[in-house]
Amino acid sequence: MGRILGIDYGTKRVGLAATDTLQIIASPLETVHAQDVLPYLKAYVQREPVEAFVLGMPKRLSGEATDNTQHVVGFQRKLQKEFPAIPVHLVDERFTSKIAQQTMLAGGLRKKARQDKATVDRISAVIILQSYLESRNI
16 A cells, blocks of 8 residues: 655745555655645655555635645646646645644643744644545544
8 A cells, every 4th residue: 555645835935745655644744835736745755655645625604715725736737747747636625724823732742842833834734634634534
């Protein structure tokens, strides 16, 4: 089995998470600059077998697109073009940043660590990926 990668795409930073080889649990991987994410993913795919990408899709509470939705859709197209053999699954990412903040607070992280946006992006990617894994088991 290959790993599944979770992606919390932003125009500045991209949070990444990966499953274990048995695809049971999601763990934070890295936060990379948006312009470096495709080279990072190419190198990762060469090192590790990847079965799928899970991309967080931003939506408003009403289900409508957000200002960032078009950027995520553009990134989805780039992913599919760059990695045609690896499927890209979309997951609703509403509330992931809020849940990530609450998770860090519950985990006892200090205020300075909780304010680190790169950490929030990584944890958001884990939440996106874990929600995808849970939805497969329903």
